[in-house]
Amino acid sequence: MLSVKNPIMTGFFPDPSICRVGNKFYTVHSTFAYFPGVPVFESEDLVHWNLISNVLDRDSQVPLSGCQHSQGIFAPTIRYHKGTWYMITTNVSDQGNFIVTAKDPRGPWSEPYYLGESTGGIDPSLFFDDDGTCYYIGQRPRSAGYRYNGDCEIWIQTLDLDTMKLKPDATIVLTGFQRKAIWPEGPHLYKKDGYYYILHAESGTSIHHSVMIARSKNVFGPYEYCPCNPILTHRHLGAQYPVTCVGHADLVDDGNGNWYMVVLACRPNQGYTLLGRETFLAKVTWEDGWPVVNAGVGHLEEVVTLPYEGQPSDDVPQCKTYTFDTPSLPLELLTLRNHRDHELELHAEEHIVRLFHRCDSLKDCGEPAYLALRQQHWNCEFETSFTPHFCKESDCAGIAMVQSNENHLRAECYPQDSGVKLVVSLCKDGKDSCLAQMDLSAALPIKLKLRVEGLVASVLYQSNSEWKPVISDIDLRSLSTEHAGGFVGCTLGLYASGNGEDAGGYSDFERMTYRELPTN
Template sequence: MLTVNNPILNGFYPDPSICAVGKDFYLVTSTFAYFPGIPVFHSRDLKNWKQIGHVLDRTSQLPLAGCGHSQGIYAPTIRYYDGTFYVITTNVSGGGNFYVTAEDPAGPWSDPVWLGDDAPGIDPSLFFDEDGACYYVGTRPNPDGVRYNGDWEIWVQRLDLEQGCLTGESVKIWKGAMNGVIWPEGPHLYRKDGYYYLMIAEGGTGPDHSVTVARSREIFGPYEGNPDNPILTHRHLGKNYPVTYVGHGDLAEDAAGNWYMVMLASRPQQGYTMMGRETFLARVVWEDGWPVVNPGIGKLEEQVTIPLEESRFEPADTVFHFWRDRLPMEFVTLRNSAEEMCSLAERQGWLRLRLRRETLRDAADPSYVGVRQRHFCWQAAALLDFTAQQEEEAAGLALVQSDRYNLRFEKVRNERGTACIHIRRCEDGVDQKIAAAEVPDGVCVLRIVCRGLEADLYFEQNGVKHCMAQGVDLRPLSTEIAGGFTGCTVGMYASAEGADSSSFADFGWFSYEGL
């Protein structure tokens, strides 16, 4: 037996979908406005996970220009059938629902097959029946007219993979378990013991989130709800329970016939969520023809015991150097590929960020390369070689929740041409300088040390560390204040702040580690 710690993916990894192929498990999550889109993780024990690639790693697959921070890619589903992997998802910022395929889940993945206006709504999933027929299942607004916010329904239709289009009749199959249900979404179909099982999320991805299930002898219904619905929720545990927003699950069966569920949940600190929605694991057993989650407990556990043997990977890097010709898989950018804003070749061993007009406060593609915040307490640092040529130019570290909520720790020059450190926080779109100090010019290390909801910021040069600010309040970057569907990322950035510039900032290394 193996003990698994929850969450299994720390940080902003929401809307998980999983599939099992032999003894291997593959998992994908939403990415919204971040590029590359949809990370792919591999595990053999559900405890140790290694990222092996991204599904959407080409701009031709992922048009994100101008999309909002919580728009872009929603709720992917990964499935495997007859030697091919499929991922289906929604780009809510343009194009709608589409799927891509690959023979190897590490990639390369195909260009999108767009399903167009025939596939309204979001959160698509695929189901392959025993005869090989493929079905699309999704959620859409009530076609008879939306009567209230969240008045949606689950529907299914045959998908012709050879033609790349839906075919036959579109059938509403379920509205959800609760009376007056809102946001029935994240649907998945499974077949077991002569039944088709439909599992969905409902209640909205907040405190009332839940997982419910229905079944039918026929794929097009009628579906009967589980009398014990919801099969998983934390909405009854109170606002101060350490794990909240539980829902949006997917099921997988291992090679020995054991069942598991992955789902999203959040871990607030004192009522504030910094890491967004993370991926958790639960055991599932079947009783009287229905799935039971964590039997005898009925909620998510901090530790889950499962009947698998441990299979470890090499520990993840905490210090990233830039000697290779590609950025490490952990790094993401906003709305565009890194090639548009940076170079790993112009200065060997350094990451060069170009100072573009775009800023982190724009719904655009600023020069920003970051990683997800994955711990309550953490530190991030970077070696920076940058001298501002104009007063507007800036480069440094940033903690980003969205273009309206972020914290920037930047090196600039003042009106006298002297090098300075500025600490700026953007809150609800209003940018404010909260600390400033003149510093010696030259190569330096910038460091952010976060403990819960506060951060200390340090400037280091020639082995001497200077504290630039202590106890900086990070609560404005929480989900509860900033809103949206993403958690925080932290990384390197550079900007000419709306001006034209040929300048650049060089980073010799970047580090992120939990404390």
């Protein structure tokens, strides 16, 4: 028997979708304004997950120009049918709902098949029936008239796989379980024992988030809701419960009669969430034709026991160093929006990644030179070693912790006559505050570290092989979802900018380390 700790994917991995092909499971997740988009994870046991590709790894697949951090790519679904992989999602900042396909989940994935204005809404999913018919299911504002915020409907329409176009006509199947339900969304369609099931989220993505299910003998309904809805929620456990905002789920079976659910949830710290919405796992059994989530428990478990053999999950604190000596960047590294090749260059033979001092900064909804990792632990360190090549006084380089263009923390080095000046700034609601500044020697490379401990951070620099503090106890609550809003978690990354000017400067980063710190 194996066991796995929840969440199974820590940090900003929201809106999980899962499918099984053979003896392997695959998940995908929302990425919003980050590039590349939609990571694909693979596992044989639901415990050990490997990132095998990013579906949207070309600018042509995912136009993100000018989008806010919580716009871009919403709620993908992954499915497999007769040798072809399908990923369907919404780019809310461009042409809406689209499908890409592949013969291998590792890629390459196709260019988008846009479904056009006829689909509308968000959170599309696909279902392949026994006869091969493909059905599109999605969410959209109530077509008979939008009466209140969150007044939405779930609808189904047949998809022609040859043309990748919807066939007439759409059928509205659900409007939510509760009276005056808000945000019925994230629908998925399944078939089991002669019933069609629709699983969907409801009540918004905050603490009232929940999972509902309905069934019908006919794919187009009428559907009846489960009398035990919501089949999963934490809203009754209160805002102080360690895991909140549970919803947006997908179901999968292992081929041996065991069923599971992946679902997003948050782990707030003293009421504030920096890590974003994470992916959790739950066991599912069936009673009287309805799924029961974590029977006898009724909420997400901290540890999930699974009926598989293999190596247990590793409890060793995570630590990974990047030395930029590979032909391509690791799959987990993120940039913002498009034109990554304009922002940075990988020089594997020199063991560096070069970030250019372009016009855009982190305060813009542009394409700043920012190469980041998801923050995956409440206590962690992020450090780097770099050599700047400044051309103008406006040039800067360093590290940053980002929730959005309006809420982030930067530790930047600027040129001056003797050495460099280190400036630590907190951007809160779009306004910068200088928290600290100090002169550093001209010794290169510059070594900086950002230490996060819960809701506070410290910035350090290295001198004579010793780490020295620049500032401690930086309040990070403005980087939380509760303050900044949106759907993303924090990222930690390398950063460079010309702050409105592009004079040809750049900085060479030779090392980057993310380290999980022990929890007291």
